[in-house]
Amino acid sequence: MHLVIVGGGVAGMTAAQRLRALDPAASVTVFDADPHPYYLRPGLIEVVAGLKHLSDITPHSREWYEEQGISYRTATQVTRVDVPSRLVQLDSGDTVAYDRLLLSTGADAFCPPVPGAERYGVFTLRSAENAERILGATEKSRTAVIVGGGWLGLEMARALAVRGLEASVVEREEWLLPGQLDREGAGVLSALLHEQGIHVYTAVAEVTLPEKGLLRVVKDSRAVTIRAELVVVAAGIRCRTDLALRAGTEARRGVVVDDWLATSISGIYAAGDVAEWRGHVYGIIPAARDQALAAAANMVEHGSLRYRGSTPLNTLKVAGVDLAIIGDAQPRGGRGQELRHIDPANGVYRKLVLDGHTRLLGAVLLGDRDGVRPLQALARSGASLGDRVQGLLAGEYTLP
Amino acid sequence: MSKWECTVCGWIYDPQVGDPSQGIQPGTPFEDLPDSWVCPECGAPKDMFEELG
Numbered sequence: 218m219h220l221v222i223v224g225g226g227v228a229g230m231t232a233a234q235r236l237r238a239l240d241p242a243a244s245v246t247v248f249d250a251d252p253h254p255y256y257l258r259p260g261l262i263e264v265v266a267g268l269k270h271l272s273d274i275t276p277h278s279r280e281w282y283e284e285q286g287i288s289y290r291t292a293t294q295v296t297r298v299d300v301p302s303r304l305v306q307l308d309s310g311d312t313v314a315y316d317r318l319l320l321s322t323g324a325d326a327f328c329p330p331v332p333g334a335e336r337y338g339v340f341t342l343r344s345a346e347n348a349e350r351i352l353g354a355t356e357k358s359r360t361a362v363i364v365g366g367g368w369l370g371l372e373m374a375r376a377l378a379v380r381g382l383e384a385s386v387v388e389r390e391e392w393l394l395p396g397q398l399d400r401e402g403a404g405v406l407s408a409l410l411h412e413q414g415i416h417v418y419t420a421v422a423e424v425t426l427p428e429k430g431l432l433r434v435v436k437d438s439r440a441v442t443i444r445a446e447l448v449v450v451a452a453g454i455r456c457r458t459d460l461a462l463r464a465g466t467e468a469r470r471g472v473v474v475d476d477w478l479a480t481s482i483s484g485i486y487a488a489g490d491v492a493e494w495r496g497h498v499y500g501i502i503p504a505a506r507d508q509a510l511a512a513a514a515n516m517v518e519h520g521s522l523r524y525r526g527s528t529p530l531n532t533l534k535v536a537g538v539d540l541a542i543i544g545d546a547q548p549r550g551g552r553g554q555e556l557r558h559i560d561p562a563n564g565v566y567r568k569l570v571l572d573g574h575t576r577l578l579g580a581v582l583l584g585d586r587d588g589v590r591p592l593q594a595l596a597r598s599g600a601s602l603g604d605r606v607q608g609l610l611a612g613e614y615t616l617p
Numbered sequence: 618m619s620k621w622e623c624t625v626c627g628w629i630y631d632p633q634v635g636d637p638s639q640g641i642q643p644g645t646p647f648e649d650l651p652d653s654w655v656c657p658e659c660g661a662p663k664d665m666f667e668e669l670g
């Protein structure tokens with residue numbers, strides 16, 4: 218039995234180790250186009266910040282995988298899947314036979330068209346090579362603009378500010394992190410970023426690069442020009458579906474998989490950022506791992522492990538600030554009653570969402586790590602908060 | 618029992634909470650986590666964690 222994995226990111230490597238454990242007799246091969254052995258992608262932010270080297274975020278050497286009984290071929294791209302003959306073709310021209318195939322090719326950074334980008338160049342961050350190129354460019358730049366105010370864009374801004382660049386973030390939506398935060402919470406976040414020397418431009422309608430080192434945005438029908446020797450686009454991801462599409466599997470935004478992580482072609486599975494399950498492309502590590510574990514089980518014995526979805530991350534650190542989203546936090550309003558505690562001086566924003574019986578439906582906590590567990594427990598328990606509401610809103614979590 | 622921090626993403630393992638996402642019961646000391654356990658946020662293995670004082 219030859220189990221072949223295309224793409225050795227977190228999904229591919231998690232699956233390889235699980236396959237190894239589940240079927241000691243099979244051979245397991247991982248192909249990855251990246252020349253560097255597996256590294257932890259979140260650590261690339263610290264590489265850009267100049268705080269870490271690639272070796273600090275590389276858990277194991279190539280030899281370690283071989284010792285685990287995993288054949289690991291880096292700097293090797295799979296260019297084609299020959300479905301009738303069950304072969305994959307490599308960029309060298311060689312072909313390798315598979316019995317079961319896992320497509321874990323991940324995603325690319327999505328780069329919307331920015332007029333002028335083709336001339337003056339923009340960066341994106343996905344791979345170690347990208348991180349090293351941005352790091353190199355920081356040596357010749359004093360100003361940077363990040364296009365995209367999601368969590369990755371904000372992390373980039375912090376990293377570049379740490380490198381000593383004057384960083385700005387431009388965001389199309391009316392406020393930062395619109396999927397997670399409401400306007401008031403985003404206001405507190407913007408103030409915290411401002412303290413770190415990061416400028417924030419929201420509700421930006423148009424972005425162009427009119428000349429080298431400058432970025433022009435249109436905001437409220439007015440044009441503003443920002444110095445930008447370095448431009449990084451952080452506008453989400455695009456699943457790497459091309460290999461799967463050419464093999465003939467069904468793909469929409471990602472490669473469509475069922476509850477067993479099987480694609481529409483027998484013997485071919487998909488997991489991680491490339492996969493679309495019941496309309497979801499999660500784009501996060503916990504989901505890539507959950508999917509990889511289920512895919513591995515089903516590659517060894519189809520039907521043995523059903524995937525039931527992953528819980529989106531509810532706590533994250535954006536630009537050094539703790540942010541937690543609990544339950545239904547209704548960023549754009551909703552049925553629940555919203556109570557807010559806004560304390561920009563201490564960098565704290567707390568919002569509670571209650572139903573008519575003072576039961577906690579959801580919460581948003583910015584700059585308040587201590588509240589995460591108690592509020593999570595209260596939201597789960599569904600108990601009435603009664604006269605504790607004001608205390609909780611003020612951050613008093615211990616029962617008197 | 619001390620807490621341990623992931624050196625890659627900053628996630629903190631709190632033995633009082635465990636890690637329900639990987640079937641780790643509350644009360645499990647870091648030292649007793651299985652070798653296959655990884656940081657739930659970034660996938661870093663155990664040896665990339667540092668003990669918090």
Ligand SMILES: Cc1cc2nc3c(=O)[nH]c(=O)nc-3n(C[C@H](O)[C@H](O)[C@H](O)COP(=O)(O)OP(=O)(O)OC[C@H]3O[C@@H](n4cnc5c(N)ncnc54)[C@H](O)[C@@H]3O)c2cc1C
Binds near residue numbers: 223224322344490658
């Ligand atoms: C800077 C940064 C920070 C992040 N931080 C977090 C975080 O804190 N928490 C979180 O949950 N998520 C984070 N993410 C998202 C997370 O990295 C992804 O969800 C995760 O990497 C997905 O894993 P994957 O294995 O599906 O894909 P990837 O990690 O993208 O791996 C896919 C691999 O496949 C290889 N490949 C592609 N096509 C081929 C081919 N044809 N032949 C051979 N090899 C191929 C690629 O070289 C790549 O190595 C971050 C992402 C970035 C870029």
Ligand SMILES: [Zn+2]
Binds near residue numbers: 626
């Ligand atoms: Zn981690």
